[in-house]
Amino acid sequence: MYHTGIKELAVSEDIVQEAFAIASKSWQTNVPDQPEAWLYKTIRNLAYNFLKKDKRHQAIEKDYMAEEVQQTDDKDLLRVLFACLQPAFPPKVQLVIVLRYVCGLRVKRIAALMASGEEGIAKIIYRWRAQHAVENGLLAEKSTEPDAQKVRMALKILYVMFTEGYQLAADGNLTDESLCEDALSLLQEIEKTGISANGDVKALYALLLYNLARAGSRTNQGNELLTLAEQDRTVWNKEMIAVASHYLLLSQKESAQPSAYQLEAIIAFKHTTAPTYAETDWKGIAALYERLVAINPSPFIKMGRAAALYFGGNEIAATAILTQLISNPFFQTYHLLHCFWAKIYAGRGDSTNALASYKKALICPINAFEKKFIEKEMQRLVAKPNPS
Secondary structure, rough: OOOHHOOHHHHHHHHHHHHHHHHHHHHOOOOOOOOHHHHHHHHHHHHHHHHHHHHOOHHHHHOHHHHHHOOOOOOHHHHHHHHOOOOOHHHHHHHHHHHOOOOOOOOHHHHOOOOOOHHHHHHHHHHHHHOOHHHHHHHHHOOOOOHHHHHHHHHHHHHHHHHHHOOOOOOEEEHHHHHHHHHHHHHHHHHHOOOOOOOOOHHHHHHHHHHHHOOHEEEEEOOEEEEOOOOOHHOOHHHHHHHHHHHHHHHOOOOOOOHHHHHHHHHHHHHHHHHHHHHOHHHHHHHHHHHHHHHOOHHHHHHHHHHHHHOOHHHHHHHHHHHOOOOOHHHHEEEEEEHHHHHHHOOOOOOHHHHHHHHHHHHHOOOOOHOOOOOOOOHHHHHHHOOO
């Protein structure tokens, strides 16, 4: 690979994987007399094709398939998105493939976003390539009306894609703003095709806009996490919130019954339109979560309902839900649950149990922002004496 002019290891790995994917398909009918020579020639040709595609001959940030995707418009990317979504593959595999071929991300970047090993991500891509004629171009996929299942899959993947980009980076900004923008652009493109999905397309678009409108208020100038009560609402993007509300209204007109995306968007609407934190309609939000749990009984949704109940003044109902959740092995290592218990204990004046809960949160998988936040809350508790 070095003699082809490509010196970037990640690019070389992608090209070699591409060659093996082609071989796995081609050799099913005709195995060459000299397999090693065949592979060498194929790898060399792929490398030269890559260099020809890159006018500046730089392979640091782009690779062959990523370059192909970047040359397309949103309509083409939408076709690629639906081509990547195959019901036979688990959601994680589909997300990896979308990040690779729709967003043009390389293996290293995908692994970082998904907190996975690079080798595991590379294997997912290789196996997928082995079963699909990627080298013939995903853009050659016939433009057919996607069925309801593919539309649901696409919305779920775009939601996850946005969420991955929305996470906080080390500098306090979005982890990958382009992922958020891509998710929103593709939702707009789906909406342009006339696909409604009973209002879910517009509802998800509204939900993501509500979240993005608040992105800049999650940390302070000291790069510390802020709770919702501490966030400066004057920096929230009011124009974006207005657009989100417009799409939420349109969504509601397209469906007879509220969907999960619509209920989540309405919850976000209530948060973003409350003039102050103290004026948040917690009882209304708790009622919406109750309806959401009936549609999607996810433990994360249940935890959201518990939070709304607690801040709405119903601590007994909230702790009953949290007690059920702690029996789930995953939630035993989920820092937010322990932080929630710490908040409850602190509200009761029980600093000892509050500190114990925060200590449990510290040994869970957390990032630097979360660690700093928890330690700061613990310092507050230590500085505040227990009531006699």
